[in-house]
Amino acid sequence: MRQSNTLVPTLRDDPSDAETASHRYMIRAGLIRPLVSGVYSYLPLGYRALRNVERIIREEMEKAGAIELLLPSLHPAELWQESGRWDEYGPELMRLADRHGRAFALGATHEEAITALVRDEVKSYKKLPLTLYQFQTKFRDERRPRFGLLRGREFLMKDAYSFDATPEGLDASYKRMYDAYEAALARCGLTFRAVEADSGSIGGTDTHEFVALSAVGEDTIAQCAGCGYAANVELAESAPEAAAPDTASSAPAGDRFPGGAIVETPGVRSIAQLSAFLGIEPKRIVKSIALLADGKPVVALVRGDRELNETKAKRLLAAANVEMMPEADIAGKLGSAAGFIGPVGLKAGVAIVADEEVRGMGGAVVGANEPGRHRVGVAADRDFRVDRYGDLRTAAPGDGCRRCGGEFRFHKGIEVGHVFKLGTKYSEPMRATFLDETGKPRPYWMGCYGIGVSRLLAAIVEQHHDEAGIVWPAEVAPYRVHLIQASARDAAQTELAERLYAGLRQTGISVLYDDRDERAGVKFADADLLGLPLRVTVGKRAADGVVECKPRTAAEPFELEAPELAAYVR
Ligand code: ATP
Ligand code: MG
Ligand code: MG
Ligand code: MG
Numbered sequence: 001m002r003q004s005n006t007l008v009p010t011l012r013d014d015p016s017d018a019e020t021a022s023h024r025y026m027i028r029a030g031l032i033r034p035l036v037s038g039v040y041s042y043l044p045l046g047y048r049a050l051r052n053v054e055r056i057i058r059e060e061m062e063k064a065g066a067i068e069l070l071l072p073s074l075h076p077a078e079l080w081q082e083s084g085r086w087d088e089y090g091p092e093l094m095r096l097a098d099r100h101g102r103a104f105a106l107g108a109t110h111e112e113a114i115t116a117l118v119r120d121e122v123k124s125y126k127k128l129p130l131t132l133y134q135f136q137t138k139f140r141d142e143r144r145p146r147f148g149l150l151r152g153r154e155f156l157m158k159d160a161y162s163f164d165a166t167p168e169g170l171d172a173s174y175k176r177m178y179d180a181y182e183a184a185l186a187r188c189g190l191t192f193r194a195v196e197a198d199s200g201s202i203g204g205t206d207t208h209e210f211v212a213l214s215a216v217g218e219d220t221i222a223q224c225a226g227c228g229y230a231a232n233v234e235l236a237e238s239a240p241e242a243a244a245p246d247t248a249s250s251a252p253a254g255d256r257f258p259g260g261a262i263v264e265t266p267g268v269r270s271i272a273q274l275s276a277f278l279g280i281e282p283k284r285i286v287k288s289i290a291l292l293a294d295g296k297p298v299v300a301l302v303r304g305d306r307e308l309n310e311t312k313a314k315r316l317l318a319a320a321n322v323e324m325m326p327e328a329d330i331a332g333k334l335g336s337a338a339g340f341i342g343p344v345g346l347k348a349g350v351a352i353v354a355d356e357e358v359r360g361m362g363g364a365v366v367g368a369n370e371p372g373r374h375r376v377g378v379a380a381d382r383d384f385r386v387d388r389y390g391d392l393r394t395a396a397p398g399d400g401c402r403r404c405g406g407e408f409r410f411h412k413g414i415e416v417g418h419v420f421k422l423g424t425k426y427s428e429p430m431r432a433t434f435l436d437e438t439g440k441p442r443p444y445w446m447g448c449y450g451i452g453v454s455r456l457l458a459a460i461v462e463q464h465h466d467e468a469g470i471v472w473p474a475e476v477a478p479y480r481v482h483l484i485q486a487s488a489r490d491a492a493q494t495e496l497a498e499r500l501y502a503g504l505r506q507t508g509i510s511v512l513y514d515d516r517d518e519r520a521g522v523k524f525a526d527a528d529l530l531g532l533p534l535r536v537t538v539g540k541r542a543a544d545g546v547v548e549c550k551p552r553t554a555a556e557p558f559e560l561e562a563p564e565l566a567a568y569v570r
Pocket of ligand 3: 415
């Protein structure tokens with residue numbers, strides 16, 4: 001591709017709102033542009049890289065025996081009502097109405113759509129097992145879309161769904177997908193861990209996340225230095241040894257939490273879970289706050305609650321003699337803006353008043369001040385008395401691994417993939433059955449498997465860049481070679497560059513040819529920013545048939561006779 005002919009709008013300066021390397025560089029290298037918060041256009045080079053990631057995943061899916069199809073994005077509300085998720089999913093589900101007022105959702109995920117399809121089309125055990133997958137745009141009205149492609153409201157996902165006749169069959173299908181994910185992510189040049197995960201709102205029992213290690217990740221994983229066992233911290237905390245009730249820490253809470261009972265819980269990530277473990281109806285988890293840190297009320301976080309707005313909250317807090325901390329500070333402390341409780345050691349108590357994410361019902365969560373330990377309280381009335389609370393215990397430095405007693409190491413990471421054994425969670429309520437050997441109807445044993453393709457692309461950039469720009473792994477790079485003609489007006493250079501451009505393409509090597517009439521310095525800076533694996537410069541020695549090669553990862557260039565180039569690149 002001639003650079004003069006395509007659209008690569010590179011920028012010298014960092015965009016002001018970009019907090020992560022991938023966000024900065026993908027904008028600056030002209031790979032993506034925002035349309036509105038969390039919604040991006042893929043420009044020609046960004047789209048090529050995205051398609052490379054897609055190709056790698058597709059190849060691994062096919063190797064694993066999965067079959068590609070494409071489901072709709074527009075789903076009738078009835079479909080989501082069948083599974084119960086129309087109510088459960090909350091405001092992340094984008095909802096709309098047609099001209100007759102009939103309710104629809106934009107697909108955030110496709111368990112319902114695929115179950116409905118397979119229910120109607122696959123009736124016999126003889127057709128099982130079956131694993132179907134698609135690449136598709138997903139829509140999620142994320143509370144905080146951010147970090148460019150890492151958390152979008154419209155993003156590309158590869159999602160696969162397996163259908164089996166038996167739990168053992170599901171185990172085998174799950175294993176095939178798990179292995180395919182490992183292979184695909186390795187080919188993408190990613191450093192990642194497959195970790196035990198919490199099944200969250202999708203449900204199901206067995207589940208793993210594939211987490212790309214990165215300081216900007218919103219997840220924290222604990223990995224055992226002894227046996228390698230790894231889990232996300234929400235799960236690690238539910239390990240029996242790590243969740244011993246901590247009666248001592250209830251003492252300072254005494255008068256602040258009258259009548260409170262200690263309840264153990266795995267990670268609380270939603271009001272639904274909070275309500276389940278506290279045994280309080282979500283409706284009764286009032287918009288209120290509760291605080292505790294070293295026995296003192298300290299901090300409150302109020303997120304855009306419709307009724308309890310910040311001003312009102314501040315007034316209430318002041319009346320309760322509680323100091324308010326800006327959301328930004330607390331989000332940082334919590335480490336996870338998405339989860340209610342971050343796995344970090346808090347120096348202060350934190351209360352979170354939930355917002356529309358929990359459908360406007362609100363709630364209060366209190367974090368105490370020890371690493372790996374959080375106090376959770378729920379205020380069920382407005383004199384700020386927390387009537388129930390419990391301790392959360394996350395894995396903390398010094399904890400023993402539940403497998404071998406080894407020590408945990410903690411890493412920040414980006415969830416790029418997620419595999420679940422769903423069992424019959426969807427097939428039962430949706431009455432999706434097949435006939436077994438004896439002619440009896442049985443629900444399918446299902447699994448679902450997602451990779452965020454666009455997020456993965458950004459995660460690759462997070463792991464592969466330097467101060468000058470992106471450093472693409474070979475399989476993902478938009479082009480293999482960046483051919484640069486130092487001076488567009490030099491006839492000998494034009495002649496050699498044109499010859500190399502044609503020759504490389506003939507041998508099947510993808511080339512971006514910088515034929516623009518720009519200064520060489522500008523072209524080199526762009527080349528570093530774009531990060532293609534090999535820069536080939538046709539410059540001063542063009543008349544001698546000599547070019548300068550510089551792998552993006554090398555510090556210094558070297559010279560090569562032009563005829564040797566194709567062989568070198570291969
Ligand atoms: P997160 O915890 O980051 O919100 P999730 O657990 O909600 O992600 P899943 O429902 O497991 O996501 O979806 C499968 C995959 O889709 C995730 O592993 C991730 O790679 C990707 N994904 C999810 N949400 C987004 C998003 N808002 N933007 C980009 N990719 C996403
Ligand atoms: Mg999510
Ligand atoms: Mg997640
Ligand atoms: Mg997930």
